Structure formats: structure tokens, C-alpha cells
Amino acid sequence: VTGASDDPREALRHALAQLTVSQRQALERALREEPPAEILVAAVVPEPGAAPPDAETIRGHVAERLPSHHVPSVVVAVQELPRLTSGKVDVAAIAPASVPAPSGASHDLTPVEAWLAEVWAEVLGVEVADARCDFFDLGGTSLTGMRMIVEIAAVLGVEMRLRALFGSSRLGDFAAVVGALARADPSAVRRLEVVAEVYGLTDDEADAGLEPAASAEVAR
Amino acid sequence: MGARRCDPRVHLWLVPLDVEPDPGLERVLDRSERSRRRAFRREEDARAFLLSHVALRCVLGRHLGCDPAALRFKIAAGKPRLDPARHPAGPEFSLSHTGGLAAIAVGWDRPVGVDVEAIPERFPVWDVASRCFHERERAVLEAEAPAGLVPAFHRVWCRKEACLKATGVGLTDRMCAFSTVDAPDPDGPVLVDMAAVGSPPVYVQDVGLGTSHAASLACSRPPSGVERLLYAW
Numbered sequence: 001v002t003g004a005s006d007d008p009r010e011a012l013r014h015a016l017a018q019l020t021v022s023q024r025q026a027l028e029r030a031l032r033e034e035p036p037a038e039i040l041v042a043a044v045v046p047e048p049g050a051a052p053p054d055a056e057t058i059r060g061h062v063a064e065r066l067p068s069h070h071v072p073s074v075v076v077a078v079q080e081l082p083r084l085t086s087g088k089v090d091v092a093a094i095a096p097a098s099v100p101a102p103s104g105a106s107h108d109l110t111p112v113e114a115w116l117a118e119v120w121a122e123v124l125g126v127e128v129a130d131a132r133c134d135f136f137d138l139g140g141t142s143l144t145g146m147r148m149i150v151e152i153a154a155v156l157g158v159e160m161r162l163r164a165l166f167g168s169s170r171l172g173d174f175a176a177v178v179g180a181l182a183r184a185d186p187s188a189v190r191r192l193e194v195v196a197e198v199y200g201l202t203d204d205e206a207d208a209g210l211e212p213a214a215s216a217e218v219a220r
Numbered sequence: 221m222g223a224r225r226c227d228p229r230v231h232l233w234l235v236p237l238d239v240e241p242d243p244g245l246e247r248v249l250d251r252s253e254r255s256r257r258r259a260f261r262r263e264e265d266a267r268a269f270l271l272s273h274v275a276l277r278c279v280l281g282r283h284l285g286c287d288p289a290a291l292r293f294k295i296a297a298g299k300p301r302l303d304p305a306r307h308p309a310g311p312e313f314s315l316s317h318t319g320g321l322a323a324i325a326v327g328w329d330r331p332v333g334v335d336v337e338a339i340p341e342r343f344p345v346w347d348v349a350s351r352c353f354h355e356r357e358r359a360v361l362e363a364e365a366p367a368g369l370v371p372a373f374h375r376v377w378c379r380k381e382a383c384l385k386a387t388g389v390g391l392t393d394r395m396c397a398f399s400t401v402d403a404p405d406p407d408g409p410v411l412v413d414m415a416a417v418g419s420p421p422v423y424v425q426d427v428g429l430g431t432s433h434a435a436s437l438a439c440s441r442p443p444s445g446v447e448r449l450l451y452a453w
Contacts, residue, residue: 086295087252126262139265141318142391143337143348143377150347161393 042072043081043089085136111200112192113175116152118199120171123148131172135165152178155195156188228444230332232427232437235275235322235451237268248274248289272322275451276315279324283311298388314385316435323427323435324451327443333386333422335378336435345373352380354399374434376400379424383412386438387419400424409442 044058055075062071081089109117109131117128120135123144135145145165153160158181168177182188246254253273260266274288281288284307292303302310312332314325319338326332349358357376364372379400384390397416404411409423423442427435437446 081255083252083255085256087293133261134259137259138261142381146352146391147344147348150344150351153351154347162391163393166391 042075044075045081109171110175111196111198112179113171114199115195116175116178117171119148119151123151128171131170131175133171135169135171135174140169156182156185156191158182158185158188228329229447230330230437230439230443230445231279231326231447231449232334233275233279233324233326233449233451234429235272235317235324236320236453237271237317237322238320239271239453241267241270241274245270245274248277250289250292268317268320268322271453272315272317272324275322276313276324279326279451280311280313283326284309298390299385314382316381316385319433321429321433322451325437327439330443331386331388331440333382333384333438334427334435335381335385336427336429336433337374337378338433339371339374339431341370343370343373345369348377349373352377352395354396354401356399357401360401371431371434375426375436378434378436379410379412379426379438382436382438383414383422383424384417386422386424386440387414387417389414389417389419392417409439412438 042058042062058075059071083089109129113131117133120128120133120138120140124135124138124140126138128138135148140148142162146162149160149162149165156178160178160181164177164181165174168174179192182192246257249257249270253269257266257269257273260269277288277291280291280302284291286307292306293300294303295301296304299314301312304310312327312330314332314334316323316334316336318336321336321338323334323336325334345361349361353361353376357380360376361369361372380395380398381391383398383400384392384395394417398412398414400410400412402410402412409425412422412424414421420440422438422440424436424438425446427437427446427448429435437443
């Protein structure tokens, strides 16, 4: 059992998609509390050929051996722990990897994500249709990364650090970082709003594109 | 064939990536590399990763006289290295791959960094150069004829990235703080002052690969010779 709670909000956001409505509501309530609740997500790799054990079995097993704060709230089964280029376990990817995506499914992009997806697609020469797409999995390199950062920074009129991409190389996470960066500068906010209008269908959607920035700033 | 221990030369392997991988090749990679390989969206990127990492393991395995699949890597001081606990006398190395070609530099007694980039037909040279290049590097570009601008940009980029890889600084937001074009001897390695990014100086030299690719090799000490080797699958 591998604890995957390095970034509970991130892991939870993905894990939430698989929970029942009542489970989800209870966890969302816990997450809104201050100080922020810590929720332990466990990713389990079953023996090859064996059926994944159910969550209650895992929790019982852990509870017998470890203090209660080590008992995971959420248990997901994965075939293999996904890893980042650096070799570290890709915490954020654990939950989605456990559920095969419905065919043709793509998370709807916010307007800001849609703009960034277009920039990525141009720089990388590959279609970017899902907020979970990772820049480096799409074939991104340091040079294409720098080219992309320079373009985003130029549109927003802000300085943008390359580190922003290395820490948040999924489209959705990167959009949150871009949003947070823009929010620090009133003129960048206006520019991002213009971008969101161009890439969004309605004002509501344009607002939604800026919203993740608020939570990202808190989380980071 | 393998370099002797304390061989002062740097070996530079050029690895063609436009070959169909043997189905068994993946067995040479460890779990983390296999997982990374599967994460690539495009088959061409997954194949380039597979081939270049298999080649790296085979080159290092041959130098060390051990099974390529048994090599253990570890990120240390900003770059991937052989795990010193498993390979106490392991060489320094650097890997770069792009557009059908990988380059692997191996230095026994000195850190090395290599970067190779395919030269595209079009590139937003000034967008990136204005942010990442030193003013003397931009002056070199300004002196280029229009037809030579994109290749010249990529040569300078490769120099900078090779320096950053050799020193373990890695890609930095202070790329414009050091210059790689101040060569006292146009045919010899350039001594690059890296103090601005908190690193000792390195020597960098271009690796001629014709018109399709740019490549550079950086070492912490001047290599007494660079031995170019072609990797045969």
C-alpha cells in the first residue's frame, strides 16, 4: 500500500470522480474546513492475476498495524504506480489511472485551458483535448517548453518561470498556475479575461476559467 | 572498445532512432522507464525514449562490463547518474534525443553534458532569444544572414543546454545570465563562465552534424579529445 497524500487536494480531486455522491459530499465538506483536512489516498497494486482487494479489507489491514491517521480514506487499485519523468510516483495520476476512461471521453476544457491547449498543440504538433494531458507525455522538451512559456508570458504581459511548467505539466494544473500568475497583476487579469472570452462560449464559462486559480493559489 | 578507467577522452555516441525496435528491447528498461515510455501519447516519442534509453544502458553496461538491464540510476545533484551505491566507479554521462537522433556523452572522470536539437524550418528565434540568450549571443544571431538564423539559434541553444546539463544546474530562468559564444580560439572549446548561475565554469564545443541537427558537448574540464562513435543497432 502506497500512501499518495503528498498533495491531498490534487489526489482527492481525481479520486472524487470515482466516489459515490454521498461519499463525495462528505469529503468535500471535510476539505472546505480550516485548517484544510488531510485525506489519505492509497494506491494499491494487486499481485499480477489477483483480483484487487476491496477498500474495507485494505483499511482493516492497515488499521490493525498502524495508527489511525495512517488509515486511508480512499483506496484505488492500479496496475502500476505511474511515475513522472523524474522517476517519482506521479501522485496526481494515481486515481485516474485506476479507471479506464470512457471511450472518446475528454474533460471539458475551461476557456483558459482551451487557449493553453491550442498553444501546446501548436508548439508540440499534437492535439490536446483533455485537461489531464501532460506536456512531457505529449513529447514536450525543454526547448518547446521554453517556447511555450515565452508565448504565454508575452500574451499576459507577465514574467513566467519555467519552473511553473516542470511542477505542473498537466494542462489543467498548468492552467491553474497561469490563472494564479495572472491574478497577481491587474492588467494580466484583464488580458486573461479577454483570452477567456475568445475561447469561452459564455461569460459564465469565462469566469469558470479563472476560478481554478483561486484554489490553486491556496493549494500551492 | 570500452574506454579505460580515467580515459581522458570523452566518448560521444550518436544513436540513430529511425529504426524499428526489436520487441524484446523493453526488457532492458526498468519499471520506471517502461512506465515512462508508455506514458507518451505519440508512438514516435515512445520509440525514441525506448531506443535512446536502451542505447544508454548498453553503452554504460559495456563500459562497466555489466548487464545493461542491471544498471541502476539515481537523480543526484540535479541530473540522472548511475547509483553510486551500485556502481561506485561508474562514469559520468549525459543523454539527449530529438528528431530521429540521440547523443550520449560518457566521461570517466569529469561531468559531461550533451544536447542535440533537430533544426526546424521555422522557429520564433527572437521570442526565445530575447528572453533566454545573453546579449553577446543575441549579437551573434544579429550578425547572421536570414537563412542562417534558425540553425545559429539552435547551435547556441544546444551550447547553453549542454552547459546546464554538465553542471547539473538544469534548465533555469537565468539562461540569459551566461554567454557561450566568447571563444578565444574559434576551433577550440569555449570556456563558459557560469558564475551567474552559481556554477563553476565549463568548456563547451559544437558537434558538427550537418544541416539537420545542432549539437553541443560540455565538460567541466577541457576534453583532451572527443571520440565520436556511431551506435549500431
